[in-house]
Amino acid sequence: MRRREFLTLLGGMATAWPLGARAQRPRKFPFVGVLVSASPPHPFADAFWRGLHALGYSDGENIKVEFRYTDLRSDRAREYAEELVRLSPDVIVAHYAQAVSAAMAATRTIPIVMAPHGAPLQLGVIDSLARPGGNVTGLSGMDAEIGGKRVELLRELIPNLRCIAVLAATLTTTPYSGPFVEDLRLAVTRAGLRFEPILIPGPSEFRSAFATMAKAEAQAVIVVPFFDPHQVILVELAAKHRLAYMSGSRDATAAGGLVSMAANFPELYQRAAFYVDKILKGAKPADLPVEQPTKFQVAINLKTAQALGLAISPTLLARADEVFE
Template sequence: MRGERAVRRAIIASLLALALALFAPPPAADSQPPAKVFRIGILGTYPPTTPEVAHLWEAFIQGLRELGYVEGQNIAIERRFMEGKAERLPELAAELVRLNVSVIVAGSQPPPVAAKRATATIPIVMTNFSDPVGLGLVTSLARPGGNVTGLSLLTVELVGKQLQLLKQAVPKASRVAFLTNPGNPGAALQLREAETAARSLGVQLQVLEARRPDELAGAFAAMTRESAGAVLLPGDSLFFFYRKQIADLALKSRLPAMFAPREFAEAGGLMAYGANIPDLYRRAATYVDKILKGAKPADLPIEQPTKFELIINLKTAKALGLTVPQSVLIRADHVIQ
């Protein structure tokens, strides 16, 4: 009997020990090292709450998600936007520097210029800057050499091709308006490229400027007064944001218009030829990932788009009374009916 009681007590003790092990609370949270949370700064033109650019920043955030970065878990994002007021950029960039973010993602232009002026140490990733070498942000595309890297949009190099396509679509256009934004850091380079292309195509270039949206209507009125046969708009954040207004003004002025991003043709412009901008924003996330893992921007080559889309809006062509030559149509990646 005494032996049986001893066995029962040993069994009960073992069961109690097992229960305590199974149902014991986990170790205190503070006993484990906290997961590192990276702070990412965004310096852009317009916030993602505006429909005109929402898809761009969503592409960037999606790119981060695909790489395992989730806001509120392992990253915190500080967002600053100039909202059409470029004079605010220096202070907005300085705020991100004071917050000591791990990396600054500078969207479009001119935010990368402001970010570079604000810091020479915090890594800067461009989403779609026009000409980082020509404007002095980096030493070369292959080896940037400083704290700036990312993606170049090739807006300067594309101007000649855009003018050529526009001329082929509207063969009778001997005078083409070129609308430029002097506030764009790459404006002078874009104009120089346009002038070179115009000479080779035998086209007379009519140069007009618009720094603000309220100057767009006056620019189109001047095009009509001076009998422009078409209009070319180089890559620019102001023109991108107000693409619907520009497309409407071009149609009202009976002007075939060419712009870089496909969003312009989708908004009612006649033609667009350029890179896929949302894809560039998504690709910017890969640069952020590499930098957060220890890579130096000076050693990360700047990417350039390798594929360009030609979009033609035949609905707009019909409204203009324009027949786009078949030789141009067959080259289009997408035709809007």
């Protein structure tokens, strides 16, 4: 398979070197490889650079950073993770669960910074928050741990709520669906509501999935982050079946979803630079505690609420971080 050649700055001139040669050449400053579970452009890069700049790092002056974008493809994540490992980076920054898994499969020695991972404890990525163990540390987005908060919010939005569906990928597509769906199942059951889990392999099943939800008389659907790139068609299908659409993406809410709840991800992306700095200065990943968010942002779309016949209380609107009208 063809591999790219990367340019390295040497003596003020850009010279192309094969991958193997670059890994063996001495560096004047640290090299960080970044694996992003998305397609470019993505807000991760800008936020991460803000964090590095705040700590005194500047690309080409005292640090070198190279990004790889997986387009949410697991095969590409594995390929690029292996590619980065061959370049012998000082640190690998892995954005979201898919990238973390690929980086862990590629190396057990190079430090890996989760930026963030949604369920690192549940999926066995770390031993504990306080002492992660191994070569992985960083940030938890807690996206698979706030099912209770999401259900509570939906009950405030929909007073007669009886049934909640979840749309997730199959476990063979992404293991992250396991803890995400289980967290919601427990929360929905505790609330005394019916739960309709829909696990599908990919976008080709979207239409049948929403038809199944409608047949089950679900009133709301919570969508796993894995499907965020398809939010336009998903929001359209939710509107067609009069389902309240909930996700962790404020962009989906802006596009017509009812509500979103999630950590402030740009802040987490920026905070990843803190871990990179600590590791470059000699800290071991195993000894750096994993951080969790303490606040979760809520966005509400008033126009969508009106289309669904929902009256949002002034108290709830005042608590929202963002309201689309």
